[in-house]
Amino acid sequence: MLREYLHALLFIFIAEMGDKTQILAMMFATKYKMRQVLLGVFIGSLLNHGVAVLFGTFIGGMIPANVLQIIAGSAFIFFALWSLKEEDDEDEEESTRKLGPVLTVAAAFFIGELGDKTQLTAITLSVDAAHPFFILLGTVSGMLLTSGVGIIVGSKIGDKIPELLMKFIAYGLFLVFGSMKLYTSLPDRYVNAFTISGFVIFIVIVSAFLIKPLLEKKKKGEKSLYQKTAITLYEYMNQMKNNIENICLGEGTCGHCQGKNCIVGYTKDMIKEGIEQGAITSKIESDNHEIWAKKAFDHAKIIDSLKFTLMYLMDHYQDLQKREMTNAIRNSLEMALFEETLEFDGDIHAYLEHIKEKNPFIMEELKKGL
Template identity: 50%
Template sequence: MISEILSSLIFIFLAEMGDKTQLLALAFATKYKLSAVLTGVFLGSLLNHSLAVIIGLYLSSFIPLNIINIATSFAFIIFGLWTLKIDEGEEECLEEGKCPPKFHPILIVASAFFLGEIGDKTQLTVITLSTSARYPLGVLLGTVTGMVITSSIGVFIGNKLGKKIPENIIKLISGLIFILFGLINLYEFLPSKYLTLPNILFSLSIIILIIYPSIKRIFPFQKQKH
């Protein structure tokens, strides 16, 4: 069992270095406490990898992962748009740099990591390891530990950056990261017949039209007085 824990940990550590989930951890660490981010990473990864182990053991021939990937991509775009959304009165707290989170940080991070890993190469790795594992629990322990270790690196960097970057910049970067990951995943998993140039340009135009008012409120354009 120890060997399966270690091999799974190494697989995930190498797979996640520089991956989107490490960048997500970095982005979250600029906004939330280290303990909240790491707890969210642990819970989200635990739920996601537990699902992967179950799929690897029992359901690998029944779950259409491509459909799940597409749904998750849309969820990421929606999450990014929600991050950029400015409620009434939020402009003032953004200027002061003291905006409270809309939901508990642990819930936000855990949800993002659970969704972010669905259909990802990390989850597919967990599924593959589970199909031939003597101790599936060892695979689960190793992969979750690997996720926490790689995310800790991103969290450490993000925490240092968060102390130097204004909150409105952090809000913008975080939202755009989610939208970017969602669009990349859609490009990867959508059938090619939908990836025509008119469809791509139309979709990007809609997203820009949606996020422009939020960006304008995050960075208010003030006319100079003459």
């Protein structure tokens, strides 16, 4: 029982490291409490994998044991190759936005895992299991563990995790286990120098085809989805908080902090609200600048912050919540630079041209990093 539980946990943990569902857990953790996210993961995974284990147990009693081993070995080879597949940035969150936090996460994970390699892994593990219930416990535990790792570790080093290394580890482990199952399960007449050579050639060719886009992306310096998500979720608001603190002139210059009577103080409050509430409701009003005393802020620091904000905004413009939060901070930085807010409709070139009319130097500085 324990062996089957640990076996299932290990395989799901391997399969999910760096997968879109782990990234999804990181995304939800920026909006909901961690316990709500993990409870949602538990419910969604239990339902999804429960269906998989029932199906695997049912077909397991109808197929001879050696055939099941061959199917399982072939499936693991397939999972190995699938591990090299480049993940797309999928957003299951939008369709479940109106549900409560736990049900939103549960629905996203249930839907996101339908037909995915994790569900197929659960089926594969359960077809010849003596204790299917422990397979289910293992797969669900694996989902909880990998989601927890994604949330905790991703917040610290997510942008530094080498995508290729994670994929190669999963690839290698699945390939080894799959090859071992096939070698021990196939009839002797099918295991010879010719078939082994053909198998190796097939694996090399398909692996090379799948690895090529990953190497090209790495060569171009593009960030992986895992890295982008880690930066998106955990670093942007905290980085902006640090940036604004650096822009602030401090009580040594201003005396007691003027709070909302200062554009920097106003922005601090906005960022604090964004971090704590997951949304920014404060809006810059066009006539508010009259109550904000002009101060000798370091414009270079403000420009750097605006550049960072625009990069984030362009990467996530289609996400309404992120767009609204980022635009609120963008407007406050514009107010500090130009004493007015500017429009941005997703066209960075039009936006830079508008800034050029205000200040050509600022436009050139922003253009360097975009």
